[in-house]
Amino acid sequence: MPDWLSIAVRSLVLLIVLFLLTKWLGKKQISQLSFFEYINGITIGSIAAEVATGLDKSIAHGLIGMGIWFAVPFIAGLVSLKSKTIRDFAEGKGTVFIQDGKIMEDNLKKEKYTIDELLAKLRDKNVFQVADVEFAVLETTGTLSVLLKKENQPITAKVLNLAVAPIKESQTVIMDGEIMHEPLSSSGNSQQWLETELDKIGVSIENVFLGQVDTYGQLTVDLYDDKIKVPSPQEKPLLLATIKKCQADLELFALQTNNESAKEMYQKNSVKLQEALNKVTPFLQN
Known part of the structure; x- marks a missing residue:
């Protein structure tokens, strides 16, 4: 077999294997990773790349190595679901950076964070003064969770004791000019109802790029032609x-x-x- 064909076949096989392994490991592998998951993902990818281009190396040996690197975190993940001790060891624990409005300098040094980096993390949360923060913790994924002081928290309907309408998931009933029958049925409406609603605003289904029904049964549409103004629901x-x-x-x-x-x-x-x-x-x- 020519070298180029061998590399193509190996790459295709390993691509499929990597896809399946990542699917089995779960969505954490494509989100923010813990230390363990980070090392695991890099190593499996490195093994696959080495075997794909290394013609003198056995593909079976590479698959065995990838299998081991897959099996260990997979088993550890199952065990950690039942044991907090193992979960804390494998994934780590959050580190408190601000408590009771005071910066924990020792914890910053422990995580090798400077005050500038902490301030940058706070700005990512739209917080520009440390004095506004009651509590902040660096999560195991590297994100900073921030709790503002009571007086700095946004006013909500609950605080004002106001009754607001509940919100449920909107249903996409038209996509790319095609009716999505299952979401339409889930919204409790029929195709005849949809066509009637479109007639009210003078729009045909073929001209609709996206159509959604909200929790109150109102239809909103986005058209292919952005120059056409669609009236908002008035019911x-x-x-x-x-x-x-x-x-x-x-x-x-x-x-x-x-x-x-x-x-x-x-x-x-x-x-x-x-x-x-x-x-x-x-x-x-x-």
Whole structure:
């Protein structure tokens, strides 16, 4: 067999083997790695490269070496799922850099980090003053997790005690001008509904690059032609406006009528509608 053909065959075989080994090891091999995973990934790749181009080396021996480097971390990963001691040894533990708002200088030296590197890590988290930080830990993957002091944390709906609508996964129902039937079914809608919604905005399926249905059943689309402006969904704002108008009309009727029983009925239903309005407003606001 010619050398070039031998190298091509070896490379193809080892490429397939590497792909399968990486799949079995899991997604950690393509994310931020621990020390153990980093060394393991480099070594398996190096063995594969050496065997692929080294015509005087046995491919079987290379596969055995790769198999061992695959088996050890694979078994260690299974064992570490049940043992925190082994997990801490294999993957390491996080190192606290800031605690109670104070920098832990000894821990910085232990991890060979300078204050400049710490400040750069904080800036990656949009934190520009150490005084704003309550707690920060360097994770085993090398990322810095930061907890801001209470007064510096963003205000949320929970803090303000506001009711907000829950958010669920949007379903992509059109992609590259083709209907995605399974997501469309998961959204609880039919193809006829989709075509009706597209007719409302004057768009054909073939012109849609991407179409998604949100958790409230509203369809949003992105067209191939970016010059065409697509109107935003109006169902929720219109419904909210209609309910508000009905509630205002009931209050007006109560003020205009001289019939006491009718006035009481209008006022009672106005209060009920206002209570319902308070509950649905977070869901109907865009």
